[in-house]
Amino acid sequence: MDNILSIITFTPALAGRILAAFLRGEDEMAQRNARWVALFATSLTLLMSLILLVGFDTDLPGFQFVEDRAWMFGLQYKLGIDGLNVMFVGLTAFIMPLVIATSWDVTHRVKEYMISLLLLETFVLGALVSLDLVLFFLFLEAAMVPLFLLIGIWGGPGRETASFGALVASALGAVLLLGATIVMFTEAGTTDIDRLMDHQFGAEDVSVLGLNVPGGLQTLLCLAVITGFAIKLPIWPLHSWHATAQARAPVAAAVVLSAIVTALAAYGLLRLALPIFPVGALHLSPLFFAFAVVTALYAAMTALSQTDFRKVTASVSMALVSVAAMGLFSGSQQGLDGAILLLLSQGLVACGLLLSASVLLHRTNTTDLEAFGGLSIRMPLFSVLLILIIWTAIGLPGSAGFAAVFLTLAGLSGDRPWAVLVALVVLALIAGALLAAFRKIMRGDLIKESLKSVEDLDLRERLTLIPVAAAIVVLGLYPALVTERVGGATEALAVLFEEIKETEMQASRPSEKLLQTDSTAFLDQGREVAVPFSR
């Protein structure tokens, strides 16, 4: 299967094209056909992604399933996967059929809705597997267009503001990324990500507006890339568009925003900021950590006082992504592995929580926590699935969250023990917010008349929530499914980061070695450092 990546990427778009070309009218038959075509296409994409995951050789360094062809204007159409993106492809392909299934009740312009979702999947997958910077940029920014439409047309009250907010935020990020792309091209003479990783961008200190910038061009480019992706993650203070969009978007778009767009943004950092500008990333990591810490604490604190389940979900998701972002910049293999696992786990948790919000919305037309109480008596299966998802966010052993949190914290413990403490406070606050929300929705006596006749999950809801729970448990019991696949790439990144750190320390402060503590010396003795590739 030489073209499997193209097939995976464009299958949803092809289905969207078929819908656009052949489906006419808004009658019930047309709506049903649109739903089934979309579900079939996304399921087919999932099936092929599974084939890709199984066929991924964990022992092979570098990119696999590479497709490299000449494209227009001398640009390359280059796709490929390695440990950094393979699991995110799997996550996107896994979530999209669930998103389609949860949108089964949409009755307004169903064809356009499904086409938007299908195009969104193609653009996200395209961005994930692109190995050319321009291609990556085009897919990444194109993904915001269907998202803009989904929020703007099918969202709740205030959707116009929310959709334009998302678009403007994306535009700000795009400007920075495009600027960085142009500079990278002029510097390296290529937009091939593989070759850019081998190119050494200038790292000598420069002066900008009288300010000395350590790490020079690398730091400036890295800052542009990080800021561009920080908007999409989102990181404070660039987050407000995300909260608004989350609250206004239809559940399907909210799932994509929380689970997939955040993973895509984190992947952008992993793919571009860390391996291409390691010196810049090293210099900026304290700044990035500071913003990630503020975001995580702020989001976790606000989660505590939310009165709406969707807002609790949005805040929790933001806090978990910020903890994962800390792991990404920890520079250690455990931190990187943990961050990727945490992004996957967070994606599943956000998906599960938002699908649960959809279940509540479907029955009561609200997700206000005060509107519920005692639902576990009427909805025992929903209660079990929701508490499993909530405890995954908290890090229950046997769920994906445990290994993710444990590895992330282990990765942070070496250089930034204070970040571990912050992350632990965040996890405690998240636990408080989610368990309190669960108590308000599920526990206590069933007093409200409107809730006394609600039914437990129907077949479609079971088919959307049970796979999420199953994925959570599978990843929790066997996290090696992820760590084996990402291990080679993260090890290489960790080694690169360690080398750069050593070089920078020696170059800038040669006397610092004398101040090295006993503990650091012990660490150096204990760790075996392998060098899978050199620069």
Add this chain to the structure above:
Amino acid sequence: MEQTLLLAPLAGAVIAALGWRLIGESAARWTATALILLAAGLGWLLALNASPNATVRYFQTWIESGSLSSAFAFRLDLVMAVPLALVISLSAIAHVIALTRPATPDAAAGAGKPLPGQEARLCAGMGLLTFAMLLLIVADDLAQFLAGWIAVGFASYVLTGLFLRRPAACKAALRVALTLRCGELVLISVIVFLFALADTIRFDDVFEALPDLEQMRFQILGLQVQATELIVAGIGLASLIMAAQVVFFGWIMDAAEAPLPGAVLLLTAGPIVAASVLLMRMTPVLDLTSVANGWLVAAAMATTLIASTSATVQTDPVRAIACLAGAQAGFVLAAFGVGAPEAAMWYLVSAMTALAALALAIGAVGRGTEPRDLARLGAMGRKTPLLLAAAVFACASLGALGVPGSGFGFTGFLSASAVFAALANAPSPEWLWAGGLAFTLCSLAAWRLVLRVFVAAPRSSEATAELSPVSGIVTVLVLAFAVASATMGLFLITPEPVQSDILVVLAGLVGLGLAAIAARAGAGLSRRLKNAAPWVPAALVNGWYMSSILRKAVALPLIWIADSLARTPRDEEGQGPQPGMLRLAPVLAQQASRLQGGLLASYGVALAIGVVVLVLWIVLMGRAS
């Protein structure tokens, strides 16, 4: 065999939780109980064959990332065989009792019927707790231990909140989950700190690295702190939280909201035992430190006084037993702190089995109806002498009846003597006298329960004292368990006559005497106390307001900050949370958003301007090649 032992309780829990609708509630409960009994048999077999040197069986690699590696394993030595046998035995008895006693209605006033599936969920919760405890007891590395530790917290949450309709149980479950969550997070921080220092999370490898760890120093707030002291401080704090010590005492009283068999298992084979296992496992580190150990002893001894005084006035017998469990945990932790781990483990076993026997004997009275009020119980000894005998055996062990200087007595006497001997040899001998006072109060609280339930007449005119329709087999089982618990020390503990024997026996007897006086005085004594100093009984019943202190010191300030962060005009418009103290960001964002008029063209213009500016800047800087 090891895999079956580990997985049987989990399988039982899953069948009970998810399968009761398919196979029926009764079948699910029987299956879960049968699986626990199978695990108990295997557990005893392995415990009896355990050797001083650990044997390890690896099942499956679990988490692997760089130098961090964890595997599902079964590691057993003679020391860990003790908590293994304790947990599996208590779990088996709790399951059998749950199977035979009538279900408690799920309503605040005790009226109505149990919810469908309630008893199956009880079995599931108990099975999950058993699995979690086994997972941590047989762990070969800290990741598996942590997994068991967190799962204990989850099972405690499930069991405490089992009565879905009762607001008190729902709130209690949340408090239990959040308090134990703090213990979990402290332990995570210790483990990742250890990993950062030793580059391993396997117990044996960590202990091998101890000589290096001992040499490491850290500068914290201007103080030079040994790495090992930091580790023990973390372990101690995690244990204090899990064992309901000092300000964390409140959760154990909340755990009494669980149905009786679940509460018994939670109190006697749950988080307290987990905390003790952690300290036992980390004994090699504890042996290297002194400062953190001192704090551990101080906190534990303070709790023995807090919990024992609180236990003497409780009107709910299960809450009284919860307080007693907290006090006994204090003695156990103090023994670890003064460097007597063997004495601590024996005390743990004797105290927890005796408490379980006492709780089950009292629990068999009163038909399992609510509210559980001592005033409604009384004079049951004539109706059920076997249960009275079981309770007396349990109290005799808890009250340390024995012959001083001879090494002959009930299990509690032998284990308490060892703990008090260790306290007497500690650098601060005042702990011995504090311990003596707390032990007297524990004895008083335990005997008070027996006398009020089985001997004295009921104090309330609405007495509901009736024998629960338990089978004779269960009564005999409880009695046999109580006798075995009270006398096993004679066969298992090598007696070493020490001077503290006299203090222990005296404290136990004074407690018995005070309980007898209180029982004779009747309600008049408590009325007089209430009139003289009304705040005293209120403070005691509420566990010296430890939960309130924690709530006001930690929870309320956090909620205040959270509210002030989220409360902004934008939030009212549904714009999501905005930072109260960081209002500048949304204001700037609003101003920036006005730059675009809502047209796609403005997006393109913004993009173009940005690109032009950046390209110009790059060219001017001369960076473009």
